[in-house]
Amino acid sequence: MNPHAEKPTSPVALWRGMWRNRHLILQMTRRDVIGRYRGSVMGVLWSFFNPLFLLTTYTFVFSVVFKARWNGSVPQSKSEFAILLFMGMIVHTLFAETLSRAPTLIVSNVSYVKKIVFPLEILPVVALGVALFHALVSVVVLGAFVVIASGHISWTMIFLPVILLPLMVLTLGVAWALASLGVFLRDVAQPIGLLMTVLLFASPVFYPLSALPAVVRPWLWLNPLTFVIEQARAVFIYGQLPDWGGLGIYCVVAVIIAWVGYAWFQKTRKGFANVL
Template identity: 25%
Template sequence: MSVITDLRNSRELLLNLTRRELKGKYKRTTLGQLWSLANPLAAMAIYTVVFAFIMRVEPDRGDPSGLDIFALWLLCALLPWTFFTNVVNGGMSSLVGNENLIKKVHFPRIALVLSTSLSYLVSWGIEMIVLLVALLIAGGNPLPWLPVAAFFMVLLALFATGIAMMLAIANVYFRDTQHFVGIIFQAWFYLTPVVYPVSLVAGESAKIGPIFGSVEILDLYLLNPMTDFAEAFRNLLYDNRWPDLSTTAVCVAWSVGVFLLGYQVFKRHEKGLAEAL
């Protein structure tokens, strides 16, 4: 069964599960959906104090927007990173968290992972609207780039969901998966240009020179797909310009490739999930 057929046959179930995720995420909280804004804003405030005022990280001005506000520069990559980690962590736990439902009712299990991704995509959309308003107030002009930004949002959602599907299966058979992923994400965050610019890595890489053959640290650093996603969103929202063609190509390749791989892995193990849980 193809991906499209799966989605078509389970669209009503997927919609209901997504609604359940959205309603249950902040159930019985005072702020409700506003927590989706409070958490990244709190992180932004902390990172701004540490990296802009203590460590004195100075990213380049927006080109050609001319923006020079560290907090907004930070948010343009922090919100995509937060969405990515939320989708992966949420999707990874979706099968184990719905053990009773899986054992009692027959339905496409993939809907559990996809509904988690869609619920976080809705929350991310709200966060991005707030960021767009802030950018407009600051003097930027991100509106013409919204369709392209939406395209990259879909690409990142596919990439994150593909990883989530593979980790969801791994977590069923090896419950330590979620703990390993937590450690990996800590390292991955600082290997991604969220709180510092790529130019900082490029400068240090040039000072050190080749580490073996003609390969430099920057070459290895750029293998990280989240680097391309972070740069793409900054180019569109903060700089107000097209991302490099190579950046776009890398994002498309990683997104489609990882999603299809994750789907194949998930479908291969889907029938045995009830027994494994």
């Protein structure tokens, strides 16, 4: 293989590349997950205790200290606000954790660029895989909490992967673009954390859309997390079916963004070695 050869950018090439390297992606994802907890006494068990601790904290702070209500004066159990909030946090964290790592993925793996012929395009996929692992653990914890709090869980929860899949595709597209830009513009990595914090409060995580003025709500739909958060709550908590029409539109936009990000990454990767 010639590392300086023109890389394919078509959607077919993208799919084939991911499928061809699927075992490597799984292996590197497993290594990153285990490596994060290596040396600790409880190891990977921390991935369960962390969301459990956060969920317990949210329940106490928002239902006991702040006495918050999701729908104003509508009576709620002490745990309902925490459940709604935690689902929004899961979606945001999946997006934010991947993009926060993206600008430094190539810079922190210089040996993959200079010393060996390596499929660099899988690095954002691995970062997404690690974030997805933590999201799945959080979903399991939330599901158990819902069963304990309400005594049942809706069968529509099976649609949650369908809701999260287009967000994952969109996240990959943005991650590919940021991973490339992070090589040429090191400053790209600096504001990402701040932007993710802003996005947290600009998303319906701590509040419902109905709490916003009617004139503001249409603008919030431009946020890529808004639709996914609302739909995740609908299928997992409220027992509603997905909005198939809206999900179809979101999928089309996500695929376009993913392809553009991948094409940009493939077009610019020839300059990585020169810069690094």
